[in-house]
Amino acid sequence: xxxxxxxxxxxxxxxxxxxxxxxxxxxxxxxxxxxxxxxxxxxxxxxxxxxxxxxxxxxxxxxxxxxxxxxxxxxxxxxxxxxxxxxxxxxxxxxxxxxxxxxxxxxxxxxxxxxxxxxxxxxxxxxxxxxxxxxxxxxxxxxxxxxxxxxxxxxxxxxxxxxxxxxxxxxxxxxxxxxxxxxxxxxxxxxxxxxxxxxx
Numbered sequence: 001x002x003x004x005x006x007x008x009x010x011x012x013x014x015x016x017x018x019x020x021x022x023x024x025x026x027x028x029x030x031x032x033x034x035x036x037x038x039x040x041x042x043x044x045x046x047x048x049x050x051x052x053x054x055x056x057x058x059x060x061x062x063x064x065x066x067x068x069x070x071x072x073x074x075x076x077x078x079x080x081x082x083x084x085x086x087x088x089x090x091x092x093x094x095x096x097x098x099x100x101x102x103x104x105x106x107x108x109x110x111x112x113x114x115x116x117x118x119x120x121x122x123x124x125x126x127x128x129x130x131x132x133x134x135x136x137x138x139x140x141x142x143x144x145x146x147x148x149x150x151x152x153x154x155x156x157x158x159x160x161x162x163x164x165x166x167x168x169x170x171x172x173x174x175x176x177x178x179x180x181x182x183x184x185x186x187x188x189x190x191x192x193x194x195x196x197x198x199x200x
Contacts (some may be wrong), residue, residue, distance in 0.1 A: 003128070007033075011115055013153070018142070019037045019038065019039060019040070019161065019162065020037070020039070020040045020044060020115070020162050021035065021036070021138075021140070021162040021163060021164050021165075021167075022035075022036040022037075022038065022051075022109070022138045022139065022140050022162075023035060023126040023128060023138065023139040023140075023141075023164075023165035023166075023170075024036050024051060024136065024137075024138055025121065025123055025128075025133075025136065025137040025138075025139065026136050026196065027072070027118065027119065027121050027135050027136045032119055033167050035164060035165075036051060036138065038055070040162075045057070046151040048109055051136070051137065051138060052109065052110065052111050052113035052136050053135075053136065054112065054113070054114075054135075054137065055113040056111075056113070057109050057110065057111060057112055058109070058110060058111075058112040059107045059108060059109045059110070059140075060108050060110075060130075061105065061106070061107055061182075061186075062106040062107060062108055062128060062130065062139075062179060062182065063104075063105065063106045063178040063179060063181070063182045064104075064105040064106075064182075065097055065103040065104055065105070065182070066096040066097050066103045066105070066144070066146065067105075067186070068181060068182065068185055068186075069096045069097045069098075069103075070096040071164070071185055071186070072149070072185070075187075082107035083155070083193060084142040093159075096146060096171045097146055098146060098148055099146050099147070099148050100145065100146060101145070101146050102143060102144065102145050102146075102160065103143070103144050103145075103146060104141060104142065104143050104163075105142050105144070106139065106141050106165075106175075106178070107139070107140045108124075108128060108130065108133070108135070108137050108138070108139050108140075109135050109137065109138040109139075109140065110134065110135055110136070110138075111134070111135045111136075114135040115132065117135070118135030119134065119135070120133070120134055121133045121135060121136065121137055124137040127167070127170040128170065128179070129176060129180075130179075139165050139170070140162060140165075141162065141163045141164075141165050142159060142161075142162055142163070142170050143159070143160045143161050143162075143163055144158040144159055144160060145158060145160055146158070191198075
């Protein structure tokens with residue numbers, strides 16, 4: 001399905017019950033990887049915690065095209081005098097991917113106390129190129145469109161769709177390169193959430 005058709009078909013406002021699409025990587029390697037679909041309403045936090053077997057969940061950014069682009073613009077502009085930088089901003093030079101452009105982010109949800117309470121999830125660590133994956137992991141891939149007032153962090157209203165993720169995609173060279181790019185630009189530490197998804 002072409003990207004634009006997929007974006008329209010899965011757009012949260014296209015259906016009565018917008019679905020949040022997640023990819024579950026269980027702690028137990030004998031359990032199969034599986035797709036999960038949740039309605040993005042006021043119960044979604046509770047449902048995510050139920051899937052993870054915890055009372056409180058956390059999420060980390062694995063890659064964000066917009067944040068990568070924003071940082072690159074910021075870094076390239078940081079050598080300029082403040083006056084010149086503000087002139088560029090005044091002329092409408094956008095941060096991030098640019099106004100009206102589509103961009104994608106990957107995030108991983110986990111037990112907020114996973115590091116201290118859960119064993120290492122070797123399968124998730126390998127698939128996500130994320131050494132600190134402990135306990136069951138839920139992976140989310142979101143496609144956005146950059147609005148004029150989006151700012152650096154994407155908003156719920158910028159979401160076009162939540163896309164399905166497959167094991168083949170996570171094992172692929174393209175995702176590996178995205179993770180390498182993220183770590184090279186942002187470092188290996190966890191960063192704040194890329195968006196707030198509840199409720200729409």
